[in-house]
Structure formats: structure tokens, C-alpha cells
Amino acid sequence: MPTHIKNNIYAIIGNSAAGLAAIESIRRVDQSSRIVNISNQPQRPYSRCLLSYYLAGQYDKDILWIRPEDYYKKYDTEVLLNTAVTGADIKNKTLEISGKKKISFDKLLIATGASAKFLNIKGADKKGVFVLRTLEDADGILRMLPNVKNACILGGGLIGLRAAYALKRRGVAVHVIVKSEHIFSQMLDAEAADIMRQHLEVNGIEISTGLEAAEISGKDSVDGVILDDGNRLDCQLIIIGKGVAANLGIVKGQVKTDMGILADERLETDRKDIYAAGDAAQAYDVLEEKNNVNQIWPAAIRQGKIAGLNMAGEEIKYEGSYGTNSLDFFDLAVMSFGVVKPKGGGFEELIALDAKRRLYRKIVVKGERIVGGVLINDVERHGILLHLALQKIDISDIKDILADEYFDFGKVIPLIKRQANLFIRPEYKDTCVTYSPLY
Ligand SMILES: Cc1cc2nc3c(=O)[nH]c(=O)nc-3n(C[C@H](O)[C@H](O)[C@H](O)COP(=O)(O)OP(=O)(O)OC[C@H]3O[C@@H](n4cnc5c(N)ncnc54)[C@H](O)[C@@H]3O)c2cc1C
Structure with missing residues (x-):
């Protein structure tokens, strides 16, 4: 058998953001192995993020589907829908399906997501x-x-x-x-x-x-x-x-868990060949600088993608995610990222509030870096602030004006002059060339 022909069985539990991203990245590098995708969801993949818009009547059901009907055929993947994985034997690499049938695997991705927390009070079982x-x-x-x-x-x-x-x-x-x-x-x-x-x-x-x-x-x-x-x-x-809680039940006690399944920089758990991604995983957070559960769609996609590549034998390091939210209620926009309610010492909160105009800006700084922020009704600068945070740019020169109403790209120029090598995104590059001849 030529060496590039692989003969693995990849089992992927969950057919949402993380599971699909893994299937697609595995198939990019391994066209020969078996992929089995198991999901207790009865239907083909849909966007959870759009559910409230669907509920509101803003979108029809058609918009929710995120993959075509022939998706599994195209990705040469066996799919078991409406099928719950009821147990896993990590040591012997088998999954128990709906209480009986066993599936063997070589590599497993747990992309089981999260479930909404229920309220156990009297009457909570009533219709409605x-x-x-x-x-x-x-x-x-x-x-x-x-x-x-x-x-x-x-x-x-x-x-x-x-x-x-x-x-x-x-x-x-x-x-x-x-x-x-x-x-x-x-x-x-x-x-x-x-x-x-x-x-x-x-x-x-x-x-x-x-x-x-x-x-x-x-x-x-x-x-x-x-x-x-x-x-x-x-x-x-x-x-x-x-709120929600990560779905850990299948592997609890067999892999290390905390708020989610602890995943390393390859998105592998503490057990070899067992990976975790998405809402079920607790992986590195670049702004918190520790493992964290960031239960958002883009993090699930990215983690699924990296986990899939590593399962298929690549060596890709996960750079980490960060928490972020964006909302728009009756035309009032809110955006947040990173550490928004700091706990413990060492944080500084720069806050500007104009309740009359419904304007609010909070920038959370640790040392000389931005680690989080919340903007209400004035979200245009979100991108600049996020860039400064993710690139770990020393903001000490402009800290006093970060929360100002008139803070904008122009105010970042002193930083570009000093730290041009960190302004790597295309939209900053031209500015870097202009302001820093060494760039
Ligand atoms: C109403 C709503 C709005 C949201 N809005 C946003 C938003 O605007 N932006 C954003 O970034 N994120 C949003 N999210 C969060 C986002 O949807 C999740 O982060 C994302 O779906 C996580 O993807 P995942 O693949 O990790 O898990 P999930 O989407 O939870 O999917 C898990 C999959 O695993 C399957 N599964 C679980 N247990 C088993 C089992 N034992 N056996 C077999 N299959 C199993 C499930 O059926 C499902 O297919 C929203 C979520 C909701 C509910």
C-alpha cells in the first residue's frame, strides 16, 4: 500500500459546527480512510445561531441549512443521524450506539456541543x-x-x-x-x-x-x-x-474535564487519539491566557478544523480562541470580546458612559495590553480594539484615550510607528509602510 494511503477509522460525534469542520479538514488530507459521523440530531446540519431569527420570523427554515443534502456523499462520510452515542470505551476505542451496537475507531472527535440548562422547579415538565x-x-x-x-x-x-x-x-x-x-x-x-x-x-x-x-x-x-x-x-x-453546559457525559471519567473537555494545543485530550472541539471543549483562550470554554460558532469551526487536521496526521497548533458576542436589539448594537468582567487583581477598567445617548465603552487592560472590551451603540471601533488585543500590542502610549468617544484609527498611529511588526493585517500594512520605513 503506498504510504500516502491511510487506513484509519475516524469517528466524529456531532454534526454541527465543530464536527463538520473536522470532516472537511480530514478529507483535505486523507481521502482514503473511513469517516463515521454520528449525531443524535435527526436532520442534516443547520445553524443554531439563526434559530432566534427563525423564531422571530426574520428567516425561513430554508436559510437554516448549512450543508446541501448530498453533503455526506460528497465528503465520502458514513452518517448515522438520529443516533445517540450512549457510551464510549476510550481504552478499547469503541463507541456504544443507542445502548447496544458498537463502533470501533482509531481516532475520535468529541464534538457533542452543549445543552441548555434546565430549571428543576415544580411544574417545569408542563406543556409550554x-x-x-x-x-x-x-x-x-x-x-x-x-x-x-x-x-x-x-x-x-x-x-x-x-x-x-x-x-x-x-x-x-x-x-x-x-x-x-x-x-x-x-x-x-x-x-x-x-x-x-x-x-x-x-x-x-x-x-x-x-x-x-x-x-x-x-x-x-x-x-x-x-x-x-x-x-x-x-x-x-x-x-x-x-445558560448552557458542555455535553461531557459520554467520556466523563475517561478524559480530563473541567467546564469542558480539556484539549491541548493540538486539540487532543489527555488520551491519545481522542480529540475535542467546539462547545464541548475547553481549549486555549488567547485573551484569558488559559483554557476556557468559548461556546461560540467561529471557535467551534476553527477547533473542528484544527482537530481534524491533527487527527489525520498533520501537526497544527491551535492558536486559541477568545470570547466574543455581538447583538442588535431594536437597532441598539452591543459588541464584546475577551475579558469583560475581570476577576482577581492586575486589571484596569477604562469606562466611558453617556446614558442619555445610550453610549457605553469599557476597555479592560492588563499590564500594557487590552484583554477585553464592551461597546454599546458605538461599535465601529471594535475591530481596532480587538486587533490591539489579539496582537498583544503595548497600548501604554494611548491608554488615556482608549475609551474616548473620539478614539479612532488615527490615534493608533503612534503605536504603529513603534510596533510596526505587530500590525500584520492587510488593512494596517499600508499604514505601516507610510509611518515606519523599516516595516
Ligand atoms: C439560539 C442560539 C443562538 C446562538 N447565536 C450565536 C451567535 O450569534 N454567534 C455565535 O458565535 N454563536 C452562537 N450560538 C452558539 C453556537 O451555536 C455554538 O457555539 C455552536 O453551535 C457550537 O457548535 P458545536 O459543533 O460545538 O456544537 P453543537 O452545535 O451544540 O452541536 C453538537 C452536536 O452533537 C450532537 N450530539 C450531542 N451529544 C450527542 C450524543 N451523545 N450522541 C450523538 N450526537 C450527539 C448534537 O446532536 C449536535 O449535532 C448560538 C446558540 C444558540 C442555541
Whole structure:
């Protein structure tokens, strides 16, 4: 057999962002081995990111599909849809499928993603209680809508508020119940959250903070939610938005895990030939400078791609991801990246707030570097700030003006002069040549 012909069996669990990226990168370098893709999802791959837009009626279902129907044929991949991996024997390299059949593998990618956290309170099993993670969730909510006048969203994070926005666009009266003292508590300070809250309230979304659902009422179907202050809200639909947790169950106890499956710089776990990528993985974060779970689509794609190449015998180092979010609610934009709520010492927060104009900028600095930021309603400079952060550029010359309203590309020129070798992206190169003859 010629040496370039490989004879592996690659098993990939999950057919979303990370799993697909791995299939595609394996096939770039290995056209001969077997790839088996197993997913408990019944349908071909779709974009989870678009689910709230689909729920809002902004997109039809057609837009959700991210790969054509003949995808698996094209990538010469055996696919088992609607099939759960119920166990894994990492030592003997076998997977248990739906409680019985075994599949052997040489290399395994765990791209099982994450699941929405549920709320275990009395009545949570009633008809009309949902999370928003899968197409089935979105379709289930849509089927209920003709009979829904009022909905309660339990949780004031990204998914909860996206669901609230979507339902509002569908003409439903929405009340968001938030346990924390303010919305977006993982991302925003109280002042910034206040800007968002006022904006959402002006646009008809009701928000109560510092409260938790204690019980869901109704016979078989939801008819209300009882809060921990004793008050009751009428509603026919509840969406729980309490964050997500990595799906680790299959391999827990067999590979090292923390918040996710710990993956090294090749995206391999502590067990040889076992890789992890996407929402299930806890891999290097360039801005946090440690392993972190960054459960976002671009990180899943990149990790899947690098893991796939390494599974197929390449030696590619994963450069690391960073957390980032971008939102737009009723034309108010928010962008965040990296460390947004620093814990521990050594951080400095540069904040500019103009509540009247709904402007907020926070830049988080550690030492002489930007490590994170949040921008509300003034997101154009996001790209420059992110570049300074990712390239680890010493910003001490311009620290005083970083959060200024008038901070723009021109203010970065002193840095380009001093650190031209770090401004490597095409949009900066010309400037570097102009300002730094040595570039
Ligand atoms: C409503 C919503 C909006 C979002 N918006 C954004 C956004 O705007 N930007 C952004 O960057 N990210 C967004 N995300 C997050 C993004 O969708 C995820 O980061 C991304 O889907 C992760 O991809 P993944 O491949 O790691 O895992 P997932 O997409 O979670 O897929 C995991 C796959 O594994 C399968 N699986 C799990 N367990 C098993 C098992 N035991 N056996 C077989 N198969 C299994 C599942 O069926 C699924 O196919 C959003 C998520 C949601 C829910």
C-alpha cells in the first residue's frame, strides 16, 4: 500500500459546527480512510445561531441549512443521524450506539456541543416550557404561538433576551424574569445593563430583576409562573434561558474535564487519539491566557478544523480562541470580546458612559495590553480594539484615550510607528509602510 494511503477509522460525534469542520479538514488530507459521523440530531446540519431569527420570523427554515443534502456523499462520510452515542470505551476505542451496537475507531472527535440548562422547579415538565437550543425547540415554540398571548423568559442572558426579542416581534407580550440584579450579568456592568434594559423596556419587553421562578402553574399546560416573592404572572409559554453546559457525559471519567473537555494545543485530550472541539471543549483562550470554554460558532469551526487536521496526521497548533458576542436589539448594537468582567487583581477598567445617548465603552487592560472590551451603540471601533488585543500590542502610549468617544484609527498611529511588526493585517500594512520605513 503506498504510504500516502491511510487506513484509519475516524469517528466524529456531532454534526454541527465543530464536527463538520473536522470532516472537511480530514478529507483535505486523507481521502482514503473511513469517516463515521454520528449525531443524535435527526436532520442534516443547520445553524443554531439563526434559530432566534427563525423564531422571530426574520428567516425561513430554508436559510437554516448549512450543508446541501448530498453533503455526506460528497465528503465520502458514513452518517448515522438520529443516533445517540450512549457510551464510549476510550481504552478499547469503541463507541456504544443507542445502548447496544458498537463502533470501533482509531481516532475520535468529541464534538457533542452543549445543552441548555434546565430549571428543576415544580411544574417545569408542563406543556409550554421550552429552552432554545435546537430546531425542535424553535419549531415547538412556533407551534404553540397561535395560543400564546403572554410569555415569560426565565433568564436575562444572551439566549433569553434573544428569545424575548423574537417573541416580541411575533406580537407576544413578553416578561423577562432575571435572578441577578441586572440583565446580561455575565457581560455587562450595572450601568451598561441599565442602558440595555431601558431600551428593551421602551420597545415593549417587560423586565423584572432580582427575582426567580419558584413554580410553574397550570394543569397539563403552563398557565403561569409563581415567583419567589409570591407574585404570579399569567403566561402560556415559558422559555428557560439559564445558560448552557458542555455535553461531557459520554467520556466523563475517561478524559480530563473541567467546564469542558480539556484539549491541548493540538486539540487532543489527555488520551491519545481522542480529540475535542467546539462547545464541548475547553481549549486555549488567547485573551484569558488559559483554557476556557468559548461556546461560540467561529471557535467551534476553527477547533473542528484544527482537530481534524491533527487527527489525520498533520501537526497544527491551535492558536486559541477568545470570547466574543455581538447583538442588535431594536437597532441598539452591543459588541464584546475577551475579558469583560475581570476577576482577581492586575486589571484596569477604562469606562466611558453617556446614558442619555445610550453610549457605553469599557476597555479592560492588563499590564500594557487590552484583554477585553464592551461597546454599546458605538461599535465601529471594535475591530481596532480587538486587533490591539489579539496582537498583544503595548497600548501604554494611548491608554488615556482608549475609551474616548473620539478614539479612532488615527490615534493608533503612534503605536504603529513603534510596533510596526505587530500590525500584520492587510488593512494596517499600508499604514505601516507610510509611518515606519523599516516595516
Ligand atoms: C439560539 C442560539 C443562538 C446562538 N447565536 C450565536 C451567535 O450569534 N454567534 C455565535 O458565535 N454563536 C452562537 N450560538 C452558539 C453556537 O451555536 C455554538 O457555539 C455552536 O453551535 C457550537 O457548535 P458545536 O459543533 O460545538 O456544537 P453543537 O452545535 O451544540 O452541536 C453538537 C452536536 O452533537 C450532537 N450530539 C450531542 N451529544 C450527542 C450524543 N451523545 N450522541 C450523538 N450526537 C450527539 C448534537 O446532536 C449536535 O449535532 C448560538 C446558540 C444558540 C442555541
